[in-house]
Amino acid sequence: MTKTISARDLRDHWRDDREIALLDVREEGPFSQGHPLFALSVPVSEIEQKVPALIPRKSAPVVVYDSGEGYAGRAAERLTALGYTDVAILEGGLSAYAGHGEVYIDVNVPSKAFGELVESIRHTPSLPAPDVHRILQTENDVVVLDARRFEEFNTMSIPRGRSVPGGELVYRINDVAPSPDTLVIVNCAGRTRSIIGTQSLIDAGIPNRVVALRNGTIGWTLAGLDLAKARTERAEAPSSAGHRRARANAERWAAHVGVPVIGAQDYERLVAERYERTLYRLDVRTPEEHAAAHPESFVSAPGGQLVQATDEWLGVRGARIVLYDDDGVRARMTASWLHQMGWDVSVLADDVELPPARSEEPRQVASHVDAEREIEPRDLAKLGDAVVADLARSPAYRAGHIPGAWFVSGPELARDLGALPGEGPVVLTSPDGALAAANLRLATASTKRTVHILKGGTAAWQAAGLPLDTAARWASPPQDVYKRPYEGTDNQNDKMQAYIDWELQLVAQLANDGISRFRVVRAAPAESGGAGFSEAAE
Incomplete structure (x- = not known):
């Protein structure tokens, strides 16, 4: 038991x-x-x-x-x-x-709450959308840096913006804004990434005035201003001089925060101890750089997104983390935030030589299915009276599924198989077939009908040149995905405003909870005239 x-x-x-x-x-x-x-x-x-x-x-x-x-x-x-x-x-x-x-x-509440705590303690500067709009209409020496993922930037963005995901800001800023007189405006969809991005540039010590667009594209939309669509501008990789300045700034700030930089011996010790204490090894460069080459066992976790959504990579609170980059900037800046969020995080030193990854390590468990349970896409029609149960997330199901397929909730599979019409076989599918295979045993135990899985899932169906349908059939209510009010272009104003209002009360909720272990580090006394750091929300 x-x-x-x-x-x-x-x-x-x-x-x-x-x-x-x-x-x-x-x-x-x-x-x-x-x-x-x-x-x-x-x-x-x-x-x-x-x-x-x-x-x-x-x-x-x-x-x-x-x-x-x-x-x-x-x-x-x-x-x-x-x-x-x-x-x-x-x-x-x-x-x-x-x-x-x-x-x-x-x-992604830990990251969002931490961002609000940072703003409240560091007084991260920001401007409301109407003020930023006026600046963009009247001033030329301004750069707008979008700290979200490129895909989000491409969907909708602030006019004159360019994509510089949060983990790249300190690394690329010196070439993006080479003049100290240039005003730097950082935005995201809501608040967190613009706060963390703005504060990163301030902490790195760049001479420019840096401000966040208050409430991001949500604030821009609520102010009645138009967003740009399908923009593709990106910041280029830094020059040698820009890189040197960025590295010096990142080293200074990470040392002030207390981020350890470990050599080969310490790294080997952490790896040897990974069966006694959980170890995450993360490559914080861009996904494209990771795909081109990375050290063995290091998973892609772009720095800005890692800080924005720690719970998408780090499942065990209290674990150890080792971060990797090849520039001495991005890992240090990312680690400085994770350290303040209470994580035991280290940066791998430049001179540590690790074997390159030969192939991407599997991040999920493969389910083994008896061959007689698998149906090839072109053989599905031969079953005649079969019904297809699609375990995809509802947005993927809505976008296109096998004609006649029913949406079935994975957690409620046992309950909702009974809602499927007919008495013939049930064929489970999912985007690549893995989720269907993982739930075959449960489905088989939950119905008297014969259950198969579609080999290769819906992707194999498409690869075979077979058509998709968008007519929805709901065996389960589509509550599997939370519609974020800060992504996409079809969000309702009241929901966007409610989201901003919720973020603004997170600091009070953290204080009342008392278990975060967040510690926001202030600027060095020589720079701020204040204490070296502040421990908050303990």
Whole structure:
């Protein structure tokens, strides 16, 4: 029988900086409506796909919970089947936890709350959208740097903006704004990445005036201003002189924050100890640089996105992290933020020689399926009265699926298979077939109908030249994805305003919770006239 853990004991792990991972095994929609600060969204049906990368050490303590849906027991069984040896269920689930600690809405909350704390302590400068609009209309010596991923920038952006993802700002700024008189405006979709990006440039000591666009593209839209679409401007890699200045600035700030830079001997020790204490090895350069070449066992985690969404890479609170770059800038600046967020993070020194990755290491567990259970795409029609159950996330399902396929929730697969019409075979599919294969056993145990999986999933169907359909058939309600009010161009004003209002109260919620271990570092006394650092939200 799976053991349990109380909310009080769980929170003690966070306070004491002891390793523990907390998995919310509901779908993302319910997760976004309420969860503990350090919970990860891992739907029970996606455990095999997501957990191996998030929790690389099989002996790490793992806690699962739901809100009474009955998922936690199944999640514990699946984790145990994967080889995890220290799995517990949270006593009383989410409702019991709410009696001991704060419950947060939305997603990527630790990073967003930390960004708000940074602004409140460092007084990160910002300007409202109307003021930025006036500046762009009347002044020429201005650069607008979009700190989001390029794909988000390309969807919609501030006029005159260019893409410089947050982890690249200090690395590239000296060539983007070579004159100290140039005004630098940093924006994102909402608040976090513009706050962290603006403060990064200030902390790096560039001579320019730097301000954030207050509330990002949300603030711009709420002010009634037009966004640009499909822009492709990017900042180039720095010149040799720009790189030297950036490196000196990053080294100075990282040393002030207290970021360790480790050599080969210390790195080898951390690697040798990874079975006793969880270790994450992350390459914070751009995805393109990582794809071209990277050291063995280092996963792509672009620095700006890593700080913006730590819970998408780091599943075990209290773990160790080693960051890699090849420039001496990006890893140091990223580590300076992770250190302030309470992570045990180090930067790999330049002279450490590591073997290159021969092939990308798998980040999920492959499910082995008997050949007679697999259906080739062109053989699907031969089943005659078969019905297709699609386990894709609902946006992917809406964008295109096998004609006649029904959307079925992964966590509610056992319940909702019974809603499918007919009495013939059921064929499970998912984008690449992996999720379908991982849930074949559950589906088979949940219906008297014969269950198959589509070999290679919907991608194989498309590769075979077969058509897709967009007519939706919902066997399950589409609550699997939380629609972020800061992404895309079709967001409602009231939801965007509510999102900004929520971010602004996160500092108070952090203070009331008392388990974050965030420590915001101030500028050096010689620069600020104040204390060396501030410990807050403990």
